[in-house]
Amino acid sequence: xxxxxxxxxxxxxxxxxxxxxxxxxxxxxxxxxxxxxxxxxxxxxxxxxxxxxxxxxxxxxxxxxxxxxxxxxxxxxxxxxxxxxxxxxxxxxxxxxxxxxxxxxxxxxxxxxxxxxxxxxxxxxxxxxxxxxxxxxxxxxxxxxxxxxxxxxxxxxxxxxxxxxxxxxxxxxxxxxxxxxxxxxx
Amino acid sequence: xxxxxxxxxxxxxxxxxxxxxxxxxxxxxxxxxxxxxxxxxxxxxxxxxxxxxxxxxxxxxxxxxxxxxxxxxxxxxxxxxxxxxxxxxxxxxxxxxxxxxxxxxxxxxxxxxxxxxxxxxxxxxxxxxxxxxxxxxxxxxxxxxxxxxxxxxxxxxxxxxxxxxxxxxxxxxxxxxxxxxxxxxxxxxxx
Numbered sequence: 374x375x376x377x378x379x380x381x382x383x384x385x386x387x388x389x390x391x392x393x394x395x396x397x398x399x400x401x402x403x404x405x406x407x408x409x410x411x412x413x414x415x416x417x418x419x420x421x422x423x424x425x426x427x428x429x430x431x432x433x434x435x436x437x438x439x440x441x442x443x444x445x446x447x448x449x450x451x452x453x454x455x456x457x458x459x460x461x462x463x464x465x466x467x468x469x470x471x472x473x474x475x476x477x478x479x480x481x482x483x484x485x486x487x488x489x490x491x492x493x494x495x496x497x498x499x500x501x502x503x504x505x506x507x508x509x510x511x512x513x514x515x516x517x518x519x520x521x522x523x524x525x526x527x528x529x530x531x532x533x534x535x536x537x538x539x540x541x542x543x544x545x546x547x548x549x550x551x552x553x554x555x556x557x558x559x
Numbered sequence: 560x561x562x563x564x565x566x567x568x569x570x571x572x573x574x575x576x577x578x579x580x581x582x583x584x585x586x587x588x589x590x591x592x593x594x595x596x597x598x599x600x601x602x603x604x605x606x607x608x609x610x611x612x613x614x615x616x617x618x619x620x621x622x623x624x625x626x627x628x629x630x631x632x633x634x635x636x637x638x639x640x641x642x643x644x645x646x647x648x649x650x651x652x653x654x655x656x657x658x659x660x661x662x663x664x665x666x667x668x669x670x671x672x673x674x675x676x677x678x679x680x681x682x683x684x685x686x687x688x689x690x691x692x693x694x695x696x697x698x699x700x701x702x703x704x705x706x707x708x709x710x711x712x713x714x715x716x717x718x719x720x721x722x723x724x725x726x727x728x729x730x731x732x733x734x735x736x737x738x739x740x741x742x743x744x745x746x747x748x749x750x
Contacts, residue, residue, distance in 0.1 A: 384706040384715065385739045391732040396700065400731035407725070447716050448736060451723055455733035492728030499721035503714045507722075513702040517718050519709050 391455060403489050407496075408509035410533040415508055419524065490537045494530055501526040 390396035500507055506520040520526070704722075706715050723734050 383708055386704045386706065386719070387701060387737045387739065388704055389701040389735045390726070391735060395731045400726060400729040403729040404726050404731070407729075446712070447719050448738075450716070450720060451733060451736060454720075454723065454727070458727055458732045489729065492725055495728070496721050496725040499724075500718060503717040503721070505710065505714050505718040507718070513699045514705065515702065515722075516705045516707070517710060517715075518707045519714070 405513070407489075407493055407533065407537065408513075408515070410536040411507055411529065412509040412511070413536070414529050414532045415506075418528070419506075419508075419521075486538055490534045493533055493537055497526060497530040497533070 390401060395401060501520075504520050506518045506524050508516045508518060510516070704719070710718075719736070727733060
């Protein structure tokens, strides 16, 4: 630990997906894949020093006031979006069926990857506009920093997009034992 | 001994008896969730009429082309178990009874083996591993976001909203978020 180490007050948010089936399904899979791609870019291009610093007390007090309002705003916005998402998914049976068919087709085709890449580009631009650098960790945590001036958002966007569009990270099916195929017994 | 206290049905945690689960699996229109792309499935060797039957525990994705009439168990974190049955409708006639018998037998075997701690799993490479080891392959059910103290309210709100929107674009509904103000020692500096 060096002399210029400082103690800093961070805001920690515990995040849980609304439904576990989504988190352990396609949605969570693509979210984690994208995080891994961002992590790979950061590992290759960003130097993060293991410095631990102490913040002055005044900063901690300021942070507490700031975070309270932030919590309120952020949680309210997310709740509204979740409600809207539930409403969107609670359509008529016919519409749901049509959408399910479309979703299935997209999932099984390259179109799904293109859609994912588009969503990533949108995320990347929003992070750039906010001036925030996303730093995923192997254990699933994310740390968000003010983006350094040298941080190349465009290079990040391209690198991750390329990886998302590559079939290399396509989940590979397990090797099934031959006995797994069960023939009909007459 | 592996406890299996909770069953996930239609995305909601509910307490349900094994008998009810088996009944649901055997019903014509079981109200069970669609298998996730990456599901852990418990491998239990079993057999009906000389055929070997496996319920697999693996992190491999669900294969749409799998024409396997077997019940599937999904062992998630916190010992949540999700039961899956084939997405294909059961055929009419004698085949239905045969398929139901297989499912019934597989479920009974699976629960007995799990309770006895005899279940084993396999990685995507086909390597057999212990149930505990396979469970450790699961991604965490929740994760944390740590916001740097120098981030403004606006930066925090925008970046979180962007992440949640991206998760929705991936197919999720959204995130439940709980904040904690924390004075922690963490790696901080970025150059």
